[in-house]
Amino acid sequence: MYIPYVDIVPQLIANSVIAGAIYALIALGFNLIYGTTKFFNLAHGAVAACGAYAVFAILKTFALPVNIVVACAIGAFVAGIIGYGLERLIYRPLRRRKASNMVLMVASLGAFTALQAFIAILFTSQFQALESSGGISGAIEIYGAIITHTQVVIITCGIAIMAILAFIAKYTLFGKAVSAIKDDEEVARMVGIDTDRIIGKVFFIGSAIAGVAGILIGFDTGIEPTMGMNLLLKGTIASIIGGVGSLYGGFLGAFVLGFAENFGIWKISGEWKDAIAFVVLIVFLLVRPEGIIKK
Amino acid sequence: MKDEPWGIGTKIAAGILTLVIVITTIMQYVAWRNGGVVAPGTDVGTIRLGGAFGLSGVCAEWGEGEKKAAQMAVDEINANGGINGRKIDFMVEDTQCENKTTVNAVQKLVNADHVLAIVGPTWGDAYQGASPVINGSMTPAVAPDTAMEALELEHQPIDYIFSTYAPQRKEIAALQAYAEKSGLKGIAMVWDQDSYSTMMAKLFEEAAPAHGIVITDKHEMPTGIQDFRTIIAKLKAAHAEAAFISFLAPHTKASFLKQAKELGFSGTVFSAADIQDESVLASYKDAMDGVIYTYPVANAGQKAFKEAYRAKYGEDPQGPAAVNAYDAVRIIAVAMRTGATGGEALRDALMKARIKGAFVDDLGFDAKHQVGGGAFELKTVRNGTFVPLK
Amino acid sequence: MEYLIHLAVMSSIYAILGMSLNLVVGYAGLLSVTHAAFYGIGAYAVGILTVSHGYGFFGATAIGMACAALAAWFIGIVSGRFKGDYYALVSFGFNIIVFSIFLNVQSVTRGPLGIPGIPKPEVFGMLIRSNAQFLLLAIAFTLATYAVSQWIVTSSFGRTLKGIREDEDALRVFGYDTARYKRIIFVIAAMLAAVGGSLFASYISYIDPSTFSLNESIFILSLVILGGLANVNGSVFGAIFFILLPEILRFVGFPPDIAAQMRQVAYGLILVLLMLYRPQGMFGEYKL
Numbered sequence: 001m002y003i004p005y006v007d008i009v010p011q012l013i014a015n016s017v018i019a020g021a022i023y024a025l026i027a028l029g030f031n032l033i034y035g036t037t038k039f040f041n042l043a044h045g046a047v048a049a050c051g052a053y054a055v056f057a058i059l060k061t062f063a064l065p066v067n068i069v070v071a072c073a074i075g076a077f078v079a080g081i082i083g084y085g086l087e088r089l090i091y092r093p094l095r096r097r098k099a100s101n102m103v104l105m106v107a108s109l110g111a112f113t114a115l116q117a118f119i120a121i122l123f124t125s126q127f128q129a130l131e132s133s134g135g136i137s138g139a140i141e142i143y144g145a146i147i148t149h150t151q152v153v154i155i156t157c158g159i160a161i162m163a164i165l166a167f168i169a170k171y172t173l174f175g176k177a178v179s180a181i182k183d184d185e186e187v188a189r190m191v192g193i194d195t196d197r198i199i200g201k202v203f204f205i206g207s208a209i210a211g212v213a214g215i216l217i218g219f220d221t222g223i224e225p226t227m228g229m230n231l232l233l234k235g236t237i238a239s240i241i242g243g244v245g246s247l248y249g250g251f252l253g254a255f256v257l258g259f260a261e262n263f264g265i266w267k268i269s270g271e272w273k274d275a276i277a278f279v280v281l282i283v284f285l286l287v288r289p290e291g292i293i294k295k
Numbered sequence: 296m297k298d299e300p301w302g303i304g305t306k307i308a309a310g311i312l313t314l315v316i317v318i319t320t321i322m323q324y325v326a327w328r329n330g331g332v333v334a335p336g337t338d339v340g341t342i343r344l345g346g347a348f349g350l351s352g353v354c355a356e357w358g359e360g361e362k363k364a365a366q367m368a369v370d371e372i373n374a375n376g377g378i379n380g381r382k383i384d385f386m387v388e389d390t391q392c393e394n395k396t397t398v399n400a401v402q403k404l405v406n407a408d409h410v411l412a413i414v415g416p417t418w419g420d421a422y423q424g425a426s427p428v429i430n431g432s433m434t435p436a437v438a439p440d441t442a443m444e445a446l447e448l449e450h451q452p453i454d455y456i457f458s459t460y461a462p463q464r465k466e467i468a469a470l471q472a473y474a475e476k477s478g479l480k481g482i483a484m485v486w487d488q489d490s491y492s493t494m495m496a497k498l499f500e501e502a503a504p505a506h507g508i509v510i511t512d513k514h515e516m517p518t519g520i521q522d523f524r525t526i527i528a529k530l531k532a533a534h535a536e537a538a539f540i541s542f543l544a545p546h547t548k549a550s551f552l553k554q555a556k557e558l559g560f561s562g563t564v565f566s567a568a569d570i571q572d573e574s575v576l577a578s579y580k581d582a583m584d585g586v587i588y589t590y591p592v593a594n595a596g597q598k599a600f601k602e603a604y605r606a607k608y609g610e611d612p613q614g615p616a617a618v619n620a621y622d623a624v625r626i627i628a629v630a631m632r633t634g635a636t637g638g639e640a641l642r643d644a645l646m647k648a649r650i651k652g653a654f655v656d657d658l659g660f661d662a663k664h665q666v667g668g669g670a671f672e673l674k675t676v677r678n679g680t681f682v683p684l685k
Numbered sequence: 686m687e688y689l690i691h692l693a694v695m696s697s698i699y700a701i702l703g704m705s706l707n708l709v710v711g712y713a714g715l716l717s718v719t720h721a722a723f724y725g726i727g728a729y730a731v732g733i734l735t736v737s738h739g740y741g742f743f744g745a746t747a748i749g750m751a752c753a754a755l756a757a758w759f760i761g762i763v764s765g766r767f768k769g770d771y772y773a774l775v776s777f778g779f780n781i782i783v784f785s786i787f788l789n790v791q792s793v794t795r796g797p798l799g800i801p802g803i804p805k806p807e808v809f810g811m812l813i814r815s816n817a818q819f820l821l822l823a824i825a826f827t828l829a830t831y832a833v834s835q836w837i838v839t840s841s842f843g844r845t846l847k848g849i850r851e852d853e854d855a856l857r858v859f860g861y862d863t864a865r866y867k868r869i870i871f872v873i874a875a876m877l878a879a880v881g882g883s884l885f886a887s888y889i890s891y892i893d894p895s896t897f898s899l900n901e902s903i904f905i906l907s908l909v910i911l912g913g914l915a916n917v918n919g920s921v922f923g924a925i926f927f928i929l930l931p932e933i934l935r936f937v938g939f940p941p942d943i944a945a946q947m948r949q950v951a952y953g954l955i956l957v958l959l960m961l962y963r964p965q966g967m968f969g970e971y972k973l
Contacts (some may be wrong), residue, residue, distance in 0.1 A: 007532040011558070015524040040770050090957055101770050102716050102973040103964045106910060109903065110956025117351075117949035125355035126613055127546035129578030136556050136581045146558050221521040221550050222578065224356075230519060233781075236774065265525045271488060271515040275785035278778035282763065285775060289767075350945035389945040394799075394896050398889055399695070399931075406687035423801050424891040449801045488788050490893060493797040517788070 007144075012262055014145035020258030021151075021158035022220075025213035026235030027242070027250035028161055029206035033083075035182045035245035036202045039101035042108040043086055044210050045232025046115035049225060051079030051211020052218040053119050056128055076211040083207020086111055087200055112228065120225040130218035150220045157216060161209055162251050169247060178202060182245065237281045243291025252292050256280075341384040342377070342636060344369065344627065345404035347415030347425075347436075348620075352392035353489075353518065354418045356544055360574075360613030361439050361620035362387060364600075365414050367607055368624035378631045390416050394424040401425040405432045411637040414623045417441060417616070418491070423451070430454045433638045435645055437627055439620035440569075442491045443665055444498065453664050455642055459619040459626065459654060461568040462665040466589045467499050469671040470565055471506040473587070473684075474537065482565070483512035483535040485526055485551065487519075489543035495567060496541055511535060518543050523551045527558050537563040545572035545615055546579075553582035563587060571674070571681050573601065573611035580679035589671045591655040593683060600653035622652045626659075690816045694888055696928045697823035698881050701830045702905045703912060703920030705877035710906065711915035711971055712838055713870050714850035716769070718902045719760065719776040722783035723753040723875035725897030727882025732800035732892045733793065742806030746883040750876040756783070757875030761868035780899050787894035799893025803886050823884055827921075830877050834917045837873065846870055847915070850971065907956060913969030922967060 026048060033041050055075035058064050064071075090107050131137070137148040147155075169175040177198045180188040189195045213231065214223070234257065239245075242253025257277060264276040284291070346365055349358035369385045377383060386408050388400035397416045404410045405428060413429070413436040416422040422441050429436045435455045443458040445451075474482060482503070486496040493515075500510055512533060514526050530538060538560075542548050548570050555564060566588040576583060591597075600621055604612045612618065630644035645660060652658030654666070661667030673684040706720045730749025734740035740748070764775045787794050794800075805813045806822060813819050837843050848856050849863045857863050886892050904927070912923025931948055939947045965972045 008528050011528040011531075012525060015522075015528065018524070019522060040774065090961065093961060099960070099964060100973055102773065103960050105716075105770050105773065106906075106973065107957050107960035110953040110958075110960065112953070114950045114953025114957070117946040117953065120351070120355070120949075121943045121946045124359055124613070125351070126359070126574055127356060127544065136553060139557055148557050221553075222546060224546075226353075226519075233777075240774070262525045266529065269515070270520075270526055271517060271789050272785060273520065274517045275782050275789075278781050282775060282778050285767065285771070286763065289771075351949060355945075389948075391945070394889060394891060394893055395695075395885075399691070402688050402691040406691070423799065423893075424889040426801075427890050445798065446801075449798075451801050488797045488894075490797045490799060497798075515789075517785070 008266070010143045010145035012266055013259075014142070014147050016259040016262040017155060017255065018147065018151045018258070019262060020255035021155040022213065022217060022231075022254075023234045023238040023257055024158045024251050024254035025154070025161065025216065026210060026231050027238040027254045028158075028165060028247070029209035029213070030232075030235045031239045031242075031245055031247065031250035032165065032178075032202055032206040032209070034239065035247075036178055036185075036199050037091065037095070037104070038245075039091075039104035040108070040236065041091075041206075042105060042232060043083075043111040043115060044108075044207070044235065045228030045230075046112045046119075047079050047083050047086075047207045047228075048210040048214030048217075048231055049119055049223065049228040050082050050115065050214070051075045051208075052130065052214035052223045052227070053123055053225075054078035054211070055215050055218065056123065056130055056223060059130065060128070061123075072212070072215050075215045076208040079211020079214065080204040080208030082115070083210070084200055084204040086207075087203040091203075092196060092199075112232075116225050116228060123225065125225055127222050127224045129222045130215070148220070150216070154216045154220060157212060158251075158254075161212070162247070165247055174198070174201065234277060237277050239291075240281060241284045241291060243293035246291065246293045249291050249293035256292070341382045342631065343384045343386060343408060343410040344624070345401075345408060345410035345413040345415075345434075346385060346387040347390050347397065347400045347404060347413055347417065348387065349392035349418050350387075350389040352390075352396075353543060354392035356546070357440060357614040357616055358390070358392070358417060360617035361415075361417060363608055364604060364612065364617035364621040365439075365624050367604060368621045368628075372624070372628050378628055379634070383628070386410060390418065390422075392418050397422055398424045398428060401428045401436075405429070405434050410434065412436065412627050412631070412641060414439065414620060414627065422456075423449075426451060426453075426456055429456055433642070435627070435630075435637075435642050437623040437645070439623050440491075440616035442494045443663070445490065445494055447663065448494075457623075457645060457660055457664045459623045459652075459658070459666055460616060461589075461591065461654075461671075462663070463495060463498055463567070464502070465671055466567050467495070467502050469589045469673065470539075470567070470587075471499075471502055471508055473673050474508055474565070475506040479508065479537050479563070481509045481511035481535070482537045482539050483514070483530055483533070483562075484510055484539045484541075485514045485516070485523070485530075486541040487516045487543055487547065489518050492518075492541040492543055496539075499539055499541075521547065521550045523554050524558060527551075527555050527560050530555075530562065531558065531560050535560075535562050537565060539565040541567065545570055545575045548586075549575050549579035549582055552586055553579060556582060569615040572613075572615045574613045576676065576679065576681065577611060580676070583676040584679075585675060585677075587673060587675050587684060590674045590681070592670050592672045594656040596651060596653035596656065618654045622650070622654050622658055625652070626650050687816060690820050692928055692932070694816060694820050694823050694884075696925045697820070697827040698884050698888070699905070699908060699924035699928060700827050700921045701881040701884070702878055703908050703924045704830050704834045704917050705874040705881070706905050707909050707912075707914065707917060707920045708834060708837060708870050708874045708877075710909055711913075711969070712843060712846045712850065713867050714971070715764075715776075715867060715871070716773040716906075716973065717764075717776045717871070717874075718773055718899070718906055719780040719783070720874075720878050720905045721897045721899070721901035722760075722780050723757060723878035724882040724885070724901070724905075725783065725787055725892075725894070726753045726756055726875075727879025728886040728892045728897070729787065729794055729800075729882075730879070731883040731886040732803050735804055735887070736800055736802060742804075742883070742887055746880060749879045749883050753875040753879035753882075754872050757872045758868065761871040765864050765868055777899065777902075780902050784894060784898055787897060794894070797893065799891060800886075801891045803890045803892065805890075806887050819888055823888070826880055826884060830880065831917060831921070833873075833877065837870075838915075838917065842866070842869075847971075907952065910966050910969075910973075911955060911959060913966035914973065915971040916966075916968045919966055919968035 058071040139148040238254035239250040243249025390397040437457040486492040630648040635641045635644035649659035727749040731745040734745035908923035908927045913919030
């Protein structure tokens with residue numbers, strides 16, 4: 001008997017990184033929004049699906065002659081607009097009324113349900129692929145681990161978006177305003193920050209990132225109207241493990257979750273995959289409720 | 296405490312009263328609509344046929360196509376003069392792919408709409424709660440996709456329940472005979488926690504020793520998972536010769552096949568009839584290339600159905616069981632033409648009915664209320680089409 | 686008429702679930718999204734014990750309540766450390782964990798295949814056969830749950846709970862063990878939910894894990910919020926409304942292709958509109 005680990009561990013690491021990058025894309029936008037508004041925006045998952053379906057509409061339904069990258073940019077923009085719309089129509093009036101974060105969460109749950117159903121009405125419940133290649137993407141091999149080109153893009157996007165957000169947070173006026181709102185919205189308003197406008201922008205950016213996540217997953221596996229639920233749960237868990245509201249935290253948490261799940265499947269067994277994620281969450285909440293990165 | 300029980304009580308009373316009025320109105324309306332229903336056997340009015348499909352929820356992918364195909368059959372029959380001069384009134388309910396709501400849908404069809412027969416209810420775990428309602432009301436129900444074997448395994452009565460879907464034992468036997476012939480000794484299994492998939496896995500494992508097949512590995516996954524890379528890595532590391540996959544949705548199979556190809560898994564992948572989903576193939580033709588599965592021997596009906604569906608809806612038949620829903624309506628119509636429009640008489644007529652089906656050529660029910668006629672052949676995907684193997 | 690009876694039975698079951706969840710959400714102010722887990726424990730107890738161990742309905746129900754209480758006690762210890770939306774999230778997690786147990790501990794629950802052939806209850810030696818008879822039993826249980834809930838919320842225990850909900854720190858200063866109060870009400874609610882589950886199992890006669898998923902918890906929570914937080918009557922209203930909603934929507938006349946999805950849209954919009962214009966629900970006395 002030879003050592004089986006050599007065969008499998010590089011691939012497991014690759015799989016964990018891929019899963020982690022996907023969760024990170026969701027967690028980044030989710031965390032950005034949570035940071036400024038302090039509520040769990042459950043509609044985030046459905047917004048991701050909206051982005052993916054926007055690209056589907058461009059490339060497949062209307063078969064517009066546009067470049068894939070342009071289509072993806074439009075898709076992310078559409079997701080951003082939907083997120084911004086939710087903020088204007090639902091969340092902002094609620095915040096004005098000093099609604100608790102539980103009220104906001106329940107409202108976002110309603111938005112989630114309705115958005116998901118709208119997608120099914122427009123595009124049917126059928127599972128669809130975004131890519132047109134017939135299913136197999138090219139791949140690269142690193143130490144025996146195989147990663148497809150789409151997945152390379154996913155990982156790159158995850159890191160790039162993280163870096164861009166970190167840059168914005170640190171070096172721009174907008175970033176400073178966001179962090180002021182994070183600390184205390186009232187104080188931020190008093191020092192003359194137009195908090196509504198900033199939060200609106202945050203929703204746009206966070207939702208556009210979710211859209212990117214949805215689109216990339218669409219290219220990697222495919223899209224269906226209900227794809228948002230699983231993304232949302234994993235993204236939420238990732239942000240909490242990492243430290244909710246913290247940029248780096250969400251990113252880190254996503255990879256911790258990716259590794260926990262994939263190594264869990266390897267050593268425990270596949271059927272507990274969903275439970276593993278939540279056990280990790282609850283253990284973290286008990287042992288280190290503020291997440292890996294303390295605010 | 297400063298509760299104001301009376302104020303609230305009045306509001307509640309008003310609310311409940313309104314509700315009662317609404318319910319009564321609904322019931323009156325239903326009763327009024329049912330005024331047109333005639334006793335079975337008389338020759339006027341329309342024939343009420345129920346449809347119970349999963350139009351939302353996890354099996355909506357299957358249900359939408361089934362509903363469209365069933366509607367197509369109803370339209371064809373009505374255009375050709377209906378059943379002995381009576382038009383079919385097709386009433387559809389959504390089962391939401393769930394136990395509770397399936398019972399709801401069937402209750403509505405049977406007890407409020409008084410349908411004479413039902414196409415559906417669909418979905419393995421969803422229809423079992425409805426089966427006592429169907430049998431109790433003696434309303435024959437012909438399901439386009441169910442795990443019929445589950446009723447049998449559980450010793451539940453099948454009295455009024457029929458299935459036009461592929462009989463799973465037959466499928467598996469054909470598949471394993473092929474595996475044996477091609478010298479495969481060990482097969483790994485991967486399935487998700489849906490009742491249909493679980494039952495397929497169970498039947499596959501049970502039948503394996505008879506064909507000299509050893510189940511080398513078993514991987515069970517939660518439903519809805521799209522990421523099989525770690526499972527595939529495990530299969531690769533174990534040098535699995537072949538894998539049998541069974542999932543809730545055809546597209547999940549496509550995802551598995553895609554990832555297996557990308558990760559360079561070289562074993563054979565086996566599947567069952569439900570992988571033959573035209574709309575999934577359209578997106579995943581390369582990924583699905585080479586998968587081996589069983590399907591009824593190709594016949595003219597399969598092709599004609601596909602073309603008629605495309606002509607009517609401008610798209611490929613959606614989901615694997617659209618064709619089975621189409622056949623279900625047609626065999627009910629044939630049984631009804633004998634004059635049996637409901638209850639025991641219709642059940643007996645269904646047992647005797649035979650049609651030239653779109654799924655199998657000679658379609659009729661055997662003692663287990665499953666599709667009896669027709670042989671299964673092995674098929675695969677080559678160059679983006681479903682073709683017989685070799 | 687048969688169909689109306691069916692809807693009434695379903696409404697009773699959901700009224701039991703709604704009233705019990707309201708004790709936790711409305712009176713204790715804990716946004717629990719794990720009620721389907723206890724509902725499922727009750728259903729599984731009846732399914733398993735009556736089908737393969739020869740128990741009667743009432744014996745199995747009692748054991749189911751005990752199991753639910755035990756599970757709730759444990760979950761309460763862990764989730765009691767959280768508040769607000771974090772509490773909701775942790776309860777989310779427990780629902781998924783219990784759901785995974787229903788699916789994966791197959792030697793006990795039979796996993797995805799579910800348990801068919803669950804017998805109808807026997808009351809005073811008389812087997813319940815028709816749905817109408819079952820409705821009487823369901824109504825009896827609903828009334829009992831109603832009485833228990835009303836008794837709890839009007840007792841000094843209930844008043845203390847409301848106090849904790851409004852200002853936990855103040856009550857702690859007065860020497861109340863607030864965590865214990867919250868855990869007790871959580872356990873009581875779980876036991877009542879188990880009753881709902883046992884009724885469901887014997888009425889439908891078949892159970893499988895998918896009925897007790899996270900979505901079901903969200904559905905029960907929605908009906909509680911619609912009916913009104915901290916109002917037992919409101920939950921009865923919410924249950925009836927949500928069971929009848931699909932019937933009402935039939936008359937809006939959506940094309941059949943989209944009717945199923947439009948119902949989901951309606952659920953979503955109801956939640957959004959409630960939060961915007963009436964966050965305490967129709968008859969509620971407490972805002973989230």
